[in-house]
């Protein structure tokens with residue numbers, strides 16, 4: 001029986017070894033990224049001089065509590081390295097993200113990042129993306145319209161709920177979790193999703209990751 005929590009921790013530790021002084025570092029969101037932020041906090045306590053750019057309010061609060069110096073997104077032209085998690089990855093480094101609803105800021109940060117390091121436990125590695133539903137972030141007004149457009153792409157979408165009400169993202173949007181079946185051409189699907197009016201962003205991360213560090217039992221494996 002695999003210990004996925006330990007695999008996440010191992011991957012996080014390995015990724016944080018890649019940081020050095022004076023870098024601007026994107027701080028991901030989710031449980032794997034949380035382990036990385038805690039590890040970064042330890043290194044900052046021991047003298048590492050970096051500035052972080054958080055991808056969610058939760059990661060921001062955690063970074064502040066660990067005395068990690070932060071920058072606002074509008075004050076950075078580029079980010080040296082980002083450490084973030086994923087819900088699924090393939091070995092050609094395409095991802096599904098957004099299981100925790102933070103995909104929008106994560107994608108902005110990833111787009112500004114020179115080296116996007118994804119950390120994951122071994123359950124996240126797949127041959128084809130799509131067992132995990134693709135989160136599609138939409139403005140609430142357009143959610144019914146977008147759901148119908150997703151059907152035309154063979155996607156079955158459901159608005160994500162919390163306490164029986166639509167979950168509202170940090171940017172005030174809804175998420176439609178969409179089942180496309182197994183996705184053979186994620187780049188084309190990504191492009192098609194971007195053409196739907198009312199879609200703000202989606203959780204397919206294509207050509208954004210540089211490396212995936214995966215916990216694998218008691219060690220890690222790197223895909224690049």
Ligand SMILES: O=C[C@H](O)[C@H](O)[C@H](O)COP(=O)(O)O
Nearest residue numbers: 030031032085098100101102
């Ligand atoms: O919205 C959430 C993020 O994309 C997370 O990085 C992703 O869901 C992976 O989360 P975890 O590390 O908790 O499995």
